[in-house]
Amino acid sequence: EEILGKVLLTRSRAGVDLTEAGEVFAHFAQMSLSALDHGLDGIAQLDAAGRRAELRIAALPSVAAGLLPRAVVEFERLSPSSTLAILDGPIGFLVERLREGAVSMVIGRLGEPAMMQNLSFTQLYQEVVDFVVRPGHPLLDAPRLEDIVHWPVIYPPANAAIRPLVERFLISHGIGVLNTAIETVSGAFGRVYTRESDAVWIISRGVVMNELAEGRLVRLPFETDLTRGPVGLLRRDDAEPEAEEGLFVSALTRTIAQMGLAG
Structure with a gap:
């Protein structure tokens, strides 16, 4: 009470009650004690083994x-x-x-x-979604979004978080059904298949961050901020x-x- 400059408890013959400030302080004090208990439990788990x-x-x-x-x-x-x-x-x-x-x-x-x-x-x-291809892909010579329909596309499946964003992005650019689409968000498959084929991979930037930085894959220069x-x-x-x-x-x-x- 001295530190806060507030009355936290009221005392009477009937007992002790919390003031409004006391209730707020008690809530956070309980959270702190709970965190302390978790810390003690964590230490206790470090047994001799x-x-x-x-x-x-x-x-x-x-x-x-x-x-x-x-x-x-x-x-x-x-x-x-x-x-x-x-x-x-x-x-x-x-x-x-x-x-x-x-x-x-x-x-x-x-x-x-x-x-x-x-x-x-x-x-x-x-985070945004990127369109990535292998180094030397023909699309890199004259990159146009509408031309991806001429190539195999790795596309996010229906249960992927980015699927609605990708659909809206393509529709907004007049692109409907893709001719050849492989639906997956498997990073293991996408990295190998994209490097060894002419596929266009539509994927969250975080999945291919390392490959882009190292030059193993290349981002097509499309403005994809709509997928953010x-x-x-x-x-x-x-x-x-x-x-x-x-x-x-x-x-x-x-x-x-x-x-x-x-x-």
Whole structure:
């Protein structure tokens, strides 16, 4: 009370009651004590055999390929006594794992409203979709968006978070049905198939960030800002945060700043 300059408790013969300021302070004090308990539990898990606290997270392929490996390096520095279990896949699959409690958070694009019921979303950065090809692809000589219909296209499937954005983008440029489309967001398949064929790969920039930087794939110079969308943390509203989650979120935000993604 002396530090805050507020009365937190009122005392009477009937007992002690919280004032309005006391109720607010008690709420945050309880959160702090809960975090302390989680920290003590994490230390307790370090038994003689060296068992470590585990944090289970999930991420979309665009995050798993680009941001996540760098964030994990930072997390290991902040919390060397923790173990990470990482799951990736399409957004619908990951959200189901989140609802079941199999993972404590999902890192990815904001889902459709129906998918987001009883979930919270905290934006981390924004990402666009790119059209990428192998070095030396004929389209690089005279790149025109409407000409992609003449080549095989790796296209996001119906359950992919970026599918509605890609559809709207193509329709807005007068492109309807693609002649040859392979529907997948598999990074492993896309990287190999695109390098070894004349395919055009439509994919989130994070998935191919490393390949673009190293010149193994090339971005077609199309303005795709219409596909820009928020990437962030999805968590259950009713879940009590684990102590390691806070450290992992700190690692994420630091890594995002280092990579220049926040701007």
